[in-house]
Amino acid sequence: MTVSYFALYQTPDDPTGFEERYAAVHAGLVETTAGLVENRVHSVTRQVVGRPAYHLVAEFVFDSQDALDAALASAEWASAWDQVPGGTDSVAMFAARPHGAGAVDPG
Secondary structure (H helix, E strand, C coil), rough: CCCCEEEEECCCCCHHHHHHHHHHHHHHHHHHHEEEEEEEEECCCCCCCCCCCEEEEEEECCHHHHHHHHHHHHHHHHHHHCCCCHHHHHHHEEECCHHHCCCCCCC
């Protein structure tokens, strides 16, 4: 079963600068991570409730928890962590797996 690692980026003071740095530096580092199946990046178009306000949601999909664990311990992931646009205080990160009726086992 797949497992995903999510990053929720707060709305930056300079959205254009954030987008440029994310595309030019951060995304490239993440894309080189071994075991990454899919990198899904979404712009937040409407936030109904909650604070802080979010600008971008990234979902990094891995085949298994072992693949995610290896990625988190990799040099590529460490480099990407060091290059988080806006710094690490501007993002919430967590891992999750499909739940309930929406869960699909690719094997």
